[in-house]
Amino acid sequence: MRRFLPAMLGAALAAGLLAGCTPSSAQEAGNPGMAERGTAMTTAKPTRQDLTNRVSLSGKVTLGPTFGLVAPVNGEVRYLSVKAPTSTPTKPTRVANIWAGGKSTPIEVPAGAVFTGRLVDDRSKVTAGMPIVSAKQVGYGVVADIDGAQAYQISDSLQSVQAQIKNGPGPFPCTVLGTLAALPSGTIPEEQPPAPNPSTSASAPPALPPQQQPQGSEPTGMRLVCVGPADVKLINGAAATVEVVTATATNVLVLPVEAVAGAQGRGQVEVIKPDQTREVREVTLGLTDGKVIEIKSGLDGDETVSVPGPNLPPAKQNQGGDPLPGMTK
Numbered sequence: 001m002r003r004f005l006p007a008m009l010g011a012a013l014a015a016g017l018l019a020g021c022t023p024s025s026a027q028e029a030g031n032p033g034m035a036e037r038g039t040a041m042t043t044a045k046p047t048r049q050d051l052t053n054r055v056s057l058s059g060k061v062t063l064g065p066t067f068g069l070v071a072p073v074n075g076e077v078r079y080l081s082v083k084a085p086t087s088t089p090t091k092p093t094r095v096a097n098i099w100a101g102g103k104s105t106p107i108e109v110p111a112g113a114v115f116t117g118r119l120v121d122d123r124s125k126v127t128a129g130m131p132i133v134s135a136k137q138v139g140y141g142v143v144a145d146i147d148g149a150q151a152y153q154i155s156d157s158l159q160s161v162q163a164q165i166k167n168g169p170g171p172f173p174c175t176v177l178g179t180l181a182a183l184p185s186g187t188i189p190e191e192q193p194p195a196p197n198p199s200t201s202a203s204a205p206p207a208l209p210p211q212q213q214p215q216g217s218e219p220t221g222m223r224l225v226c227v228g229p230a231d232v233k234l235i236n237g238a239a240a241t242v243e244v245v246t247a248t249a250t251n252v253l254v255l256p257v258e259a260v261a262g263a264q265g266r267g268q269v270e271v272i273k274p275d276q277t278r279e280v281r282e283v284t285l286g287l288t289d290g291k292v293i294e295i296k297s298g299l300d301g302d303e304t305v306s307v308p309g310p311n312l313p314p315a316k317q318n319q320g321g322d323p324l325p326g327m328t329k
Contacts (some may be wrong), residue, residue: 035286043272046299053252053287055154056244057224060143061165061234066116066217067141067178067225068131075100077107077132079122082115088138089114095133098126100192109135110177112227116185116217131179135184137227143176143244146222154180154224159194159245161226166239167324169240174242176225193247227290247287251302254292261309269299270306280310 041075071077075098082095092108111113117134126132142163146154164170224242228234261268262285271279286294299305 001306043304044307045304046253046255046295046301048251048253049292051252051254051287051289051292051294053242053248054289055160055246057144057146057150057210057244059142059163059224059240059242061140061236061238061240062143063140063236064136064138065141065143065177065225066134066136066183066220067113067223068119068178068181069095069109069127069133069135070181071098071126071130071132073097073098073105074127075105075125075182077120077122077124077126079118080105085114089224089313104133107133109133112139113177115188117188119184119186119288129179129181131181131183134183135178136217137177137225139227140236141177141225141227142242144224144226144240146180146224148210148222151180151222154244157199159247160288161224161245162243163226163228164241164243165234166241168235168238169232170240171243173227174228176224178225180222182218183217183221183295185219188224212227249287252286253295253299255295255305256278256301256307257288257291257293259305259307259309260285260293260295261311263293267293268310269295269303270310271299272304272306285298 021047039171077096077098079096080094082093085093087111087183089111091111093115094108096105096107097104098107113135115133116136119131119134120126129268137154158176161174161176162171163174224244226242255269257263259269260283265285267283267285268280269283273279281298284296
């Protein structure tokens, strides 16, 4: 019996050690790494704050920049005959009218710029915001290119624009000349020479050629063109930064941008209910400063939402190697 006693004691000791190393069910439940799949680990609640939509653009000083004028209303554009100026215009030049409901709305190239082209055909139906006239600034302007990601952040109603010349003057207010939209190549129709008068004597001197018309404007990409005060010294080609404030809002409901799917017009958020179930809810979006985004409608302000926001469901994969509709193996 004695020779079996050490073996029995060793087995009992090993069993006790194993029992001490095995976690209990209570310990398992308290392990944060064992949270149920799909549990929202980060949430946010809507808050209220003042909001300003600011967009920073990179640009440069350009001599004689081309810009566009847009139709202010829906209607039919009717161009006027515009003569090439002999000096820099000191007053606005009317170049077209938009007719709608029997009323006309004038289109004028601002003072200090000249008309350089039509962007649509005469008597075309146009919509508000559509570029219809190309013009060219006489002198320096600040030109900032706009990429596709910034296009939806910038509206036609700009509250303020400021420019800063790198290692130069600024910031200073910069007056926007025309449209922010991309401009196609503008054209100016040639003036037709007057028809010959049969009663004119053959010995009469020939009619003088019509006044030389300016050439059409060059095509451009998405751009903003503005001019600074007259006392600001500009050098052609100098780098510049342009800050655009498109709109401001006071005491609006906002969420972090990471909590919202979408960034323009309409979007979605994932609301976590008190029973921890989830609901994807449609919301109407407003201004954004890049950190938070305005929620115009869809939320009351008391909700808890998941961060990050909902994503589009993944595309379904073709299982089993079967051909897609309309295709053969």
